[in-house]
Amino acid sequence: MTASTPDIKNLGGRPRTGIGTPVMVRLQPDQLGALDQWIANHETAPSRPEAIRQLLEQALKP
Template sequence: MRVSINPAKKPSRGRPRIDSEAVNIRVERSLLDLLDAWIADQKDAPSRPEAIRRLLRAKLSVES
């Protein structure tokens, strides 16, 4: 007799679900160079996506 795996109890894989949306953009090399320089100045050296999120949060919270 075969035992099937209950999908309700199966552990999930990958990233946890959050309320977000992917945004794909093209960025000029000169701007990427500035972004990479900013990243190099950070103590924890965030990834480009994380750096962009931090910069957006910082800029938008000041203007809001």
């Protein structure tokens, strides 16, 4: 059985909520490298979108 088999559910990533606004962000190579390094330093290794959400949440805390 392969991952492309229709009866296998993809459980990766954040679950869909049906709410929220998609935002496309273009990163320069040095920014992307820094983001990837930040991800590599975390045991859970979040996806790039999840890492950006976590960093944004940290930056906006009062």
